[in-house]
Amino acid sequence: MKKAIFITLFLAMAAGTVPAGAQSRAELALKVERLEREMIALENRLRGGQANTSAVPMQGGADNAALADMVAKMGTMERQMRMFTGKIEELEHRLRQQDQAMEMLRKELDLQRQEAAQAQASRPQQSMNTNAPAGNTAAANNNAGAPAAETPAATTPAKPAIELPAGDAAEQYRYAFEFIRQNDLDSGFTAMEMFLKANPGDERVGSAKFWLGRIHLLKGRMPQAAQQLLALIEEHPNHEKRVDALVDLADVLIALDSAPDACNALAEFRRSEAKANDRLKARAARTAEKAGCS
Template identity: 30%
Template structure:
């Protein structure tokens, strides 16, 4: 909602007041019967009282709008800080090949893979394999122990989100993720995307949805979520992270060629990503024999 300059609305009201007063002065300057003049003065006085009340109301609404905008800015800053903190916990500080903050009993990443033997199939080109993952049938090997999440209806989505602006709904889902409540965080992020598909935070929510699966060792649904984040939000701030975690998920599923495709695509499209992510990509490419 565009902000209203604090003085714009009251200034317009004052212009109306001045105009009414001028018209009243003109009306009273002519020859009027005493009773009519008295009625006109009473009418002008009543109008001025009402306009003063309106001006006061506009000032109050302007103040409320400014307060709401200030709270929104504070909330956005807080969300940014929390995202950076959680990103460090889930990925930035994790050693190569690990799934940080994984629920107890979740599967671990595979051991380092040897380099391909001469004559063996070479890694896929960056634009093949894994980047078409969503349009291909689900892998037949080792089906996931966690069922594929069912589509979320609008009513179900609103049942798991607070009745609040999208920014507060996003923060609610994010707080569940920080607490390690991955199941409820999955539901909340999925609900946020369902009811706010065009919101500027939808791409971030899609990435964190993938993290709720990855942290529990559900690498197949994680791969689907990260691939969808890459395809649906190619210009989002989480696009490099989606590619990286897509590669990590495919590696954990025992698919080094697809993992390499994601890592190579990340390097090709985002050569200027942060040094930490560059080092992690290099480590993972070495582990997967890219």
């Protein structure tokens, strides 16, 4: 019964729209059940034909042809179902990226509101009676009836400039990574680039390239993401993040309409998957299915 319902839904998707009424769904279900009964009947006739081939000499060939035709149609339907499944997963991936972008935007707006509130609270409360110099008391009294001068509106303070600390490479990397940990991807990207330029020979360079590639991926900058991830994969073959970078690269290549290259990246991942956790292995399997890898 589940198979009949699933095939019914697939037929509706292939036609372009899902049936609106229960009567249409019932008709499709009946057609699918009729096809299944016909296949079963054909198989029974084939088995009977093998037992008594002399009675109906031409029946077995016709049944074989009909059965082969049905199998071919079912194969076509399965391929179309895989195609629809891939498209649905691609849409889900894009929705996840949009959700991440919206979450980052929400956090950025919250931070700006907090900074504005802090600036408003720290603005000094001016009072002519307590702050005016003693020699100006008379002038203050003379101007008591005059309208107070407008106080300039407080402006939101600009975010502090990104500047690596003066410590060693480990401290500078921690400084850059802290932005990423707090989901401030723009500041984290800038700090990681500065770390790379300041410490080109440090052991953390591979990690910096990975995070630069991941930020490019989250921001939708696929060519730049591919460049950074490839740099990690090729230049740091023993890096702990290399298996993650291979799966990320496969996602990037799918987005760039290069599914065969994505399958090559996943094949390289399978050669190193002993270093991957179960979550990453499951993600790699989904990506391989999306790319149509054999």
